[in-house]
Amino acid sequence: MGRDRYPKQSLGSLHSHIKQSRILMVGAGGIGCELLKNLVLTGFGEIHIVDLDTIDLSNLNRQFLFRHEHIKKSKALVAKESAGKFNPNVKIEAHHANIKDPQFNVQWFKSFAIVFNALDNLEARRHVNKMCLAADVPLIESGTTGFNGQVQVIKKGQTECYDCNVKETPKSFPVCTIRSTPSQPIHCIVWGKSYLFTEIFGTSEDDAPELDHTEDSENAKELEKLRQESQALKRIRESMGSEEFPRMVFEKVFKEDIERLRSMEGMWNTRKPPEPLDYDEISQKALGVGSAIAQRDQIVWTLAENFAVFIDSLRRLSSRLEELRANGETGNAPPILTFDKDDADTLDFVAASANLRSYIFGIETRSKFDIKQMAGNIIPAIATTNAMTAGLCVLQAFKVMRDDLEKAKMVFLVRSTERVISVESLRPPKPDCPVCSVTQSTLIVDTSRATLNDLVQDFLRLELGYGEEFSVSSEAGILYDPELDDNLPKKFGELGVKGDSFITIVDEQDENPRVNLVLAISEKSLPEDSKPIHLAEKLDIARKPKPSTPIETNGHAVAVTNGVNGKRKRDAAEADLEDDLVRKRGKVAEQSSIAAQNGDVIVLDDSTNGAILIDDD
Ligand SMILES: Nc1ncnc2c1ncn2[C@@H]1O[C@H](COP(=O)(O)OP(=O)(O)OP(=O)(O)O)[C@@H](O)[C@H]1O
Numbered sequence: 001m002g003r004d005r006y007p008k009q010s011l012g013s014l015h016s017h018i019k020q021s022r023i024l025m026v027g028a029g030g031i032g033c034e035l036l037k038n039l040v041l042t043g044f045g046e047i048h049i050v051d052l053d054t055i056d057l058s059n060l061n062r063q064f065l066f067r068h069e070h071i072k073k074s075k076a077l078v079a080k081e082s083a084g085k086f087n088p089n090v091k092i093e094a095h096h097a098n099i100k101d102p103q104f105n106v107q108w109f110k111s112f113a114i115v116f117n118a119l120d121n122l123e124a125r126r127h128v129n130k131m132c133l134a135a136d137v138p139l140i141e142s143g144t145t146g147f148n149g150q151v152q153v154i155k156k157g158q159t160e161c162y163d164c165n166v167k168e169t170p171k172s173f174p175v176c177t178i179r180s181t182p183s184q185p186i187h188c189i190v191w192g193k194s195y196l197f198t199e200i201f202g203t204s205e206d207d208a209p210e211l212d213h214t215e216d217s218e219n220a221k222e223l224e225k226l227r228q229e230s231q232a233l234k235r236i237r238e239s240m241g242s243e244e245f246p247r248m249v250f251e252k253v254f255k256e257d258i259e260r261l262r263s264m265e266g267m268w269n270t271r272k273p274p275e276p277l278d279y280d281e282i283s284q285k286a287l288g289v290g291s292a293i294a295q296r297d298q299i300v301w302t303l304a305e306n307f308a309v310f311i312d313s314l315r316r317l318s319s320r321l322e323e324l325r326a327n328g329e330t331g332n333a334p335p336i337l338t339f340d341k342d343d344a345d346t347l348d349f350v351a352a353s354a355n356l357r358s359y360i361f362g363i364e365t366r367s368k369f370d371i372k373q374m375a376g377n378i379i380p381a382i383a384t385t386n387a388m389t390a391g392l393c394v395l396q397a398f399k400v401m402r403d404d405l406e407k408a409k410m411v412f413l414v415r416s417t418e419r420v421i422s423v424e425s426l427r428p429p430k431p432d433c434p435v436c437s438v439t440q441s442t443l444i445v446d447t448s449r450a451t452l453n454d455l456v457q458d459f460l461r462l463e464l465g466y467g468e469e470f471s472v473s474s475e476a477g478i479l480y481d482p483e484l485d486d487n488l489p490k491k492f493g494e495l496g497v498k499g500d501s502f503i504t505i506v507d508e509q510d511e512n513p514r515v516n517l518v519l520a521i522s523e524k525s526l527p528e529d530s531k532p533i534h535l536a537e538k539l540d541i542a543r544k545p546k547p548s549t550p551i552e553t554n555g556h557a558v559a560v561t562n563g564v565n566g567k568r569k570r571d572a573a574e575a576d577l578e579d580d581l582v583r584k585r586g587k588v589a590e591q592s593s594i595a596a597q598n599g600d601v602i603v604l605d606d607s608t609n610g611a612i613l614i615d616d617d
């Protein structure tokens with residue numbers, strides 16, 4: 001009785017259901033550790049944990065199931081060991097693996113009553129979303145960024161899925177802002193990281209995702225000049241290792257290029273012109289600066305200190321590259337270095353170059369610590385946000401398990417003086433969502449015999465009645481469309497379509513097309529005299545709604561706020577850079593205050609047992 005007493009009192013009849021439930025938690029990091037503790041203490045019967053990673057020193061400040069002695073061990077296994085002690089009645093299974101591995105197939109997902117996502121990247125989230133839709137298992141999706149958190153309940157056919165709303169992609173900057181007219185610290189940091197560092201130690205700037213070339217045509221002349229500058233820098237790169245190399249780089253990027261920019265007519269009418277730096281003058285001042293300055297990452301370095309770190313890190317990185325070259329470890333490919341916020345040499349170089357450039361343009365300089373956050377695109381993870389978000393995940397799960405989806409909500413956690421938690425009603429699936437507004441089924445295939453032609457001609461056209469215009473794709477890309485019929489004689493195996501993978505059929509007819517058909521492949525050896533492909537169950541494929549069809553609301557109130565709906569996900573990996581974040585926070589705060597006016601969060605009396613629950617109905 002002892003251990004069950006309080007969960008029983010507060011959950012009433014749901015408690016025994018929970019005790020018998022088998023659930024899955026994907027990700028055992030910041031949210032995952034908190035969530036696992038909650039799930040174990042709530043008394044779920046069997047909990048499976050999947051995490052591909054090992055424990056890192058930097059996880060310990062908030063991932064409280066892990067200790068120093070666990071560094072380099074599997075997160076899933078250690079989380080199981082640590083949380084298991086909280087409640088020996090709970091069975092925990094740990095999988096040190098990627099959730100995308102084939103053993104975690106639709107059948108396996110079907111074995112869970114509910115799935116919790118505690119992930120940190122879009123790709124894995126999308127995958128679990130897709131699997132839960134295919135298995136028809138409810139998913140509690142969550143994410144945090146700094147003080148912001150979010151919980152979304154996803155149920156096939158009843159709510160929006162993770163992919164119903166387009167997700168933001170990381171922010172990029174116009175090339176001209178970065179290369180010619182920076183006005184904020186982040187512009188200089190992106191310059192240091194994506195231009196200077198890559199031109200000297202990596203491949204070319206054209207590959208940098210932070211640089212947006214879409215404005216190129218408007219600035220063709222200037223861009224041509226910038227290209228010439230890069231070429232000249234590449235030539236200097238050939239002198240790497242020589243005594244003169246640091247001076248050559250410095251004078252090129254902090255003096256000559258700046259003088260050229262300064263001489264450009266019309267560019268500085270409304271802006272303060274940049275001031276080139278003088279190598280001899282600053283190097284004199286930097287004579288007394290010791291190399292220990294690079295370790296002082298919380299202070300803002302002086303011009304001379306930045307100079308000293310720049311020269312020193314340039315030497316360190318040059319010798320690393322020289323060594324790689326000498327060892328010939330990269331075969332025919334030329335060796336390169338890549339920026340990593342946790343690699344001190346690369347961070348020192350980017351921090352010092354960014355600050356030197358800031359001096360030139362009269363922009364505020366930053367500490368190495370700040371630059372690390374901005375260059376690494378990280379927003380600090382906050383243990384409290386994770387803990388609150390994990391708690392909200394479980395409250396939402398209770399509603400799903402009570403079959404009370406009407407009461408389940410989309411929950412937002414924001415840093416606000418008015419109300420920290422705000423909610424929105426769940427919305428029905430978007431009729432044009434390519435992931436959830438589809439027909440799903442399982443296709444039984446004898447992959448040793450079946451060809452793509454068996455699928456396209458016999459199955460889709462003759463059996464299901466598809467017309468001429470449609471495409472078939474696997475996770476690797478398009479296999480067939482009316483212009484691509486080369487693959488038709490090939491067998492499934494040759495096309496890389498195996499058991500537990502998916503194929504998607506997109507009807508491209510103009511007239512009344514069907515919704516996308518997503519087929520999970522189930523491999524089976526079928527008798528020689530039978531068809532090599534057949535459906536596991538009878539199928540009724542819906543037609544796509546006409547564009548003007550109004551969105552059904554299933555009786556839910558349509559949320560008053562739309563502000564963040566198209567841009568719901570924010571997690572550290574996908575988050576925008578600093579300045580943009582401030583703007584977004586503003587938006588979320590605005591929304592939370594509207595929700596607050598609606599009085600969405602209340603304390604209620606649980607009718608089942610008289611216990612007080614804080615709920616978010
Ligand atoms: N495809 C995947 N399969 C299984 N686990 C995954 C997958 N992708 C991410 N994860 C796990 O999800 C967890 C997310 O946790 P969190 O956001 O706290 O990240 P972290 O790596 O622990 O910390 P940080 O990124 O802040 O250094 C991580 O433990 C990560 O290993």
Ligand SMILES: [Zn+2]
Nearest residue numbers: 161164433436
């Ligand atoms: Zn969807």
